[in-house]
Amino acid sequence: MSDYDLLLRQAKVKMGTDDSELLDIAIKNGRIVEIASTINNDASVTLDVYGKLTSPPFVESHIHLDSALTAGEPRWNQSGTLFEGIQIWSERKQNLSLEDIKTRAIATLRQQAEQGILFVRTHADVSEPQLIALQGLLEVRDIVKDWITVQVVAFPQDGIFSNPGNEALLEKALQMGADVVGGIPHYELTREYGVKSVERIFELASEYDRLIDIHCDEVDDEQSRFLEVVAACSIRTGMSTRVSASHTTAFGSYNNAYAFKLMGFLQRAQINFIANPLINITLQGRADTYPKRRGVTRVKELWQNGLNVSLGHDCIQDPWYSLGTGNMLDVAHMAVHVCQMTGMPEINACYDMVTVNGAKTLHVEDKYGIEVGKPASLIVLDIDSYYDAIRYRSKPLYVISQGKILTHTTPEVTKWL
Ligand SMILES: [Zn+2]
Known part of the structure; x- marks a missing residue:
């Protein structure tokens, strides 16, 4: 059996007033149970969100x-x-x-x-x-x-x-x-x-x-x-x-x-x-x-x-x-x-x-908030800063509510022909 229900790998999270850090976020029974630069345990579902802005909803x-x-x-x-x-x-x-x-x-x-x-x-x-x-x-x-x-x-x-x-x-x-x-x-x-x-x-x-x-x-x-x-x-x-x-x-x-x-x-x-x-x-x-x-x-x-x-x-x-x-x-x-x-x-x-x-x-x-012990409600955006979030105004890649992945949106792709 997996240690966690859901694991986000290398999410870009703004902690306090400091600059953003890349962090792993582990979720179990609807709550955030661990936040660290690397988490080695396994999870039923792992999302590799390397460098994507991850924020409270x-x-x-x-x-x-x-x-x-x-x-x-x-x-x-x-x-x-x-x-x-x-x-x-x-x-x-x-x-x-x-x-x-x-x-x-x-x-x-x-x-x-x-x-x-x-x-x-x-x-x-x-x-x-x-x-x-x-x-x-x-x-x-x-x-x-x-x-x-x-x-x-x-x-x-x-x-x-x-x-x-x-x-x-x-x-x-x-x-x-x-x-x-x-x-x-x-x-x-x-x-x-x-x-x-x-x-x-x-x-x-x-x-x-x-x-x-x-x-x-x-x-x-x-x-x-x-x-x-x-x-x-x-x-x-x-x-x-x-x-x-x-x-x-x-x-x-x-x-x-x-x-x-x-x-x-x-x-x-x-x-x-x-x-x-x-x-x-x-x-x-x-x-x-x-x-x-x-x-x-x-x-x-x-x-x-x-x-x-x-x-x-x-x-x-x-x-x-x-x-x-x-x-x-x-x-x-x-x-x-x-x-x-x-x-x-x-x-x-x-x-x-x-x-x-x-x-x-x-x-x-x-x-509310990305902190150990709180309900795991958060969003992952397909950009890496607040500035680009406001510039593009796109839907989040993932919306996670109380530990469950509620929605996944595929980003728009434009091809030059
Ligand atoms: Zn009103």
Whole structure:
């Protein structure tokens, strides 16, 4: 009998902050059991991956699986704005069924997994009285758990206080088992409702012991200032790293004096940030003529100030973003461009934003990373650097989940004739 179930030979792994090393990685019973420059024992399956970049899997920090793969239903978003998207979704969600949600969510998760994503935080719209999207995604979380980890955010798309009954629906979603409390303060009817909604989210998270992920200031209005409210609540409650602010696109429009003051508060708060550059570069700035704003939060400056930033695809073929396949390297590639992170340490940081930083945001660090004792979930890419990963954006050669080879992709070969 073999000593190990699976052995990767001479994988190129980045350990800590040092340069990459060529290492053998031994896997048994779903876990990494040994990492060394040479392992002499034998294994049932051996993959010779000499010099290929081997990394922890991609983490999708922000996606809406309930609306994925619905672009054009019932109609195309012609203006390309967030608000037309919300209107189209309100029509499409009249026809939701559990089967519809589950089929599209699982198809999307398969697409994501074959591109190396093994951890996903999805939002579920809980503004609809039957909570069908939530129920469907909670069932999916269980169906797929042997090969991909899914976290579900109870997301009140239409606001908590701007629609009667939504506050109760949000609480019911937590009782049903949502992992994270969501919100959308900039879409509440008034500034006061927005502040009240953030305070209510923190109360619920503390009462039900859940994480927080708020769609925060996803608007070009420089007066949209709910991020400071989220920071204040985090400092007051000490919930810090359990809290994430998604989008925060208005931060890109704040005047520098205010942005500088806010950055100090954010460092005290130590919350996580999730930017979604693919979608926000297309949704935001629609009311601008020229110069036209980029509509993305201050990713580079947050990173330079030591805050945890991860990236999300946000939408795949839905009323807000009709393109995409779920590839996190497309997201990192767009971040390099839109956030002007073209220096080599900055390009490497963008790779971290779709891997290890996402694991911090999702609080899954105990089962994430190439370390002895952790579940063997990792990817092998057909290149040897983060830089080339982002340049080529190809599917991984191998996706290994909890010790099992989940997918193998044959690289493209072009012949000159
Ligand atoms: Zn979103």
